[in-house]
Amino acid sequence: MGNRFTDKLQRFHDLGDDGAAALVAATSRPRKFAPKRDLIREGDRPGPVFVMLDGWAVRYKILPNGLRQVLAYLMPGDCCDLHVGLLAEMDHSIQTITRADVATIDRIEMDVILDHHRGVAKAMYLAQLVDEGTMRAWITSMGRRSSIERVAHLMCELYIRARAIGLTTEMSFELPLSQLLLADSLGMTPVHLNRVLRELRRTGAMTLKRGSLLIEQPDLLVQIAGFDENYLHRRLRRAA
Amino acid sequence: MGNRFTDKLQRFHDLGDDGAAALVAATSRPRKFAPKRDLIREGDRPGPVFVMLDGWAVRYKILPNGLRQVLAYLMPGDCCDLHVGLLAEMDHSIQTITRADVATIDRIEMDVILDHHRGVAKAMYLAQLVDEGTMRAWITSMGRRSSIERVAHLMCELYIRARAIGLTTEMSFELPLSQLLLADSLGMTPVHLNRVLRELRRTGAMTLKRGSLLIEQPDLLVQIAGFDENYLHRRLRRAA
DNA sequence: CGGTGGTTTGACTACTTTCAACTTGGGTGG
DNA sequence: CCACCCAAGTTGAAAGTAGTCAAACCACCG
Known part of the structure; x- marks a missing residue:
């Protein structure tokens, strides 16, 4: 009865039948986009809330010198900040x-839904807190993890997130990310990323090839990454 | 009539007399902390919302190998996530x-205030969006700026934030951050940070010394940093 | 007046980028 | 169906950036 968006939120907090229905109705007219299309650009005035019903997207920034930094991945079910409409302009692109x-979802409609369905509001606040936790994990990776740890850590994160929404099969999953994109996510050059991937393959931990990731030794990958999934907040507060 | 917290929020959105009063009342019994005291640690169950009425704090994470990464600075008037109480455990320390x-501010009380004073809710959502924008800027810095650009960028950010709350005098301000802390913020070693600071001093852009920052050539510093303050969202949406 | 935490410096090492060339995999048009 | 093309991936060598280790220095505090 739901879609990928409500399925994801439902895992955070009970939306209630009417809450879920309201969200489904609000997202019932998705638009199709080709790959590499900007949904919104830095400097634009924020419009409605974007909800990914299928496919992947990235948040990113371009620096004055033309370098790109990826800030986050949006996977099916993810959405952007619910209150983004309060801002005068976007500080990044999607x-x-x-x-x-x-x-x-139109800003007014979003407000109405949040006001009328407390379960939806709680679920969305939790989703946002997880996104923030993820940003903190990225800052930590960029600042204090070696390049191989950083790559391994991101792969762990993406695997866990993909698994949560049913995109994995055994220890592998579709990962439609080019090495260029990954390099821009991890703050390294494509050349170096390529070498790090080779090293991870050599250790037997994982193999990334065109479009899919195979995790061969999960324990080893987790150990290399120093991965602790607490920041994804999959353990929820009881009696919330 | 307000305090540093309400003053800050008021700049984002009109709190209304009763909204401001409610916040002042809610924060009327601050507790004093010595330097380097944890307010809450990673893994703890989140409690109330913390509000910095005076003094500075940091959010940080410690990695398994003992390395520390600073995630954000909390300056007077800043507070931590309003909905943090929804989480089962903290993913970082403060x-x-x-x-x-x-x-x-107790979680229940916070909810009551947000429900009754829409202006307060809007202001706090905006504050949170700015904090998120700041995290994105940090990710960008760590990933795609050189070390000297990174240092310059952080100094620009801290100056702008300090100025917004009236902590600056001309082109200098009190900056109670050790080089060790700055290094842990910028993902570099204290030794290297020290050399970068020397280089910034040499160019004549700025001088950091024990407890205060003097910006000698603002234009040069901004240029070195590639600083664009849009992410701090000081320009607000009209008719919000 | 000696500690203690913080800052500064030098020499050396390790990691990452740069640059440039070459390979591969898919898709497209003839 | 195949030749071509382009984006993406891969590799090597050289250069540059940042980290490590160790020691000295400094300022403030008790």
């Missing part, structure tokens, strides 16, 4: 990676 | 840097 189905 | 006056 672009599709793959073909994608993207719904938009 | 520690005072200086002596500090910290108020706490």
Whole structure:
């Protein structure tokens, strides 16, 4: 009865039948986007809330010198900040990676839903807290993890997130990310990333090839990454 | 009639007399902390919302190997996530840097205030969006700026934030951050940070010395940093 | 007046980028 | 169906950046 968006939120907090229905209705007219299409750009005035019903996207920034930094991945079910409409302008851009189905929820409608369905509001606040935790984990990776640890850590994160929404099969999953994109996510050059991937393959921990990741030794990968999934807050507060 | 917390929020959105009064009342019993005291640690169950009425604090994470990464600075008037109470456990720690006056707002009380004073809710959402924008800027710095650009960028940010709350005098301000702390913020070693600071001094852009920053050539510093303050969202949306 | 934490410096090492060339995999148009 | 093309991936060598280790220095505090 739901879609990937409500399925994700439902795992955070009970939306209630009417809450879920309201969200489904609000996202019932998704638009299809080709790969590498900007949904919104830095400097634009924020519009509606974007909801990824299918496909992947990235948040990113371009520096004056043309370098790009990826800030976050949006996977099916993810959405952007619910209150983003309060801002005068975007401080980053959002672009599709793959073909994608993207719904938009008007700011007013979003407010109405949040006001009338406390379960939806709680679930969305939790989703936002997880996104923030993820940003903190990225800052930590960039600042204090070696390049091999950083790569391993991101792969662990993406695997856990993909698994949570049913995109994994055994120890592998579709990962539609080019090495260029990964390099821009991890603050390294594509050349160096390529060498790090080779090293991870050599250790037997994982193999990334065009479009999919195979995790051969999960324990080893987790150990290399120093991965602790607490920041994804999959353990929820009881009696919230 | 307000305090540093309400003053800050008021700049984002009109709190209304009763909204401001409610916040002042809620933060009227601050507790004093010595420097380097943890307010809460990673793994702890989140409690009330912390509000910095005076003094500085940092959010940080410690890695398994003992390395520390600073995630954000909390300056007077700043507070931590309003919905943090929804989480089962903290994904990072918060520690005072200086002596500090910290108020706490109980989760229930916070919810009541947000429900009854829409202006307060809007202002706090905006504050949170700015904090998120700041995290994105940090990720960008760590990933794609050189060390000298990174240092310059952080100094620009801290100056702008300090100025917004009236802590600056001309082109200098009190900056109670050790080089060790700055190094842990910028993902570099204290030794290297020290050399970068020397280089910035040499160019004549700025001089950091024990406890205060003097910006000698603002234009040069901004240029070195590639600083664009849009992410601090000081330009607000009209008719919000 | 000696500690203690913080800052500064030098020499050496390790890691990462740069640059440039070459390979591969898919898709497209003839 | 195949030749071509382009984006993406891979590799080597040289250069540059940042980390490590160790010691000295400094300022403030008790």
